[in-house]
Amino acid sequence: MTRRKIIGASLFFTLFGAMASLPPLILLFRFEAIIFGLPVATLFLFGLWVFLVIGAAWFGYALPRDEPHQPAGEEPR
Template identity: 75%
Template structure:
């Protein structure tokens, strides 16, 4: 299976939409209960873990995604 530029761009779009939806209040409210992780509320841990995951994922997409190469100028004198 070859990974093309188009597939990587599609995956990065899905990643962005997933990150936006994961921050919406209905999903955050799933983690709203009286639990603590090392003295920090669970919803705060969820938000920071999500944030770190999104930053790492964006960095990986930045490395994986090939750069746009400018098109060489075309000779218009040839038919």
């Protein structure tokens, strides 16, 4: 994958995380089910958080470091 595609995917990932944590989507999980003693909405938010942390770590690993820009004609130090 090129740097440009990874940056675009990371932007989409950020927007997905923001949209997934908005109240209308969370309210879809607002019913009286209990899993492992926790409400489903709580498990959804925790699962979303774990997914976003793992995704951010992957993007941090996948994106190459920026090299300092050198004007044309100058030698590297």
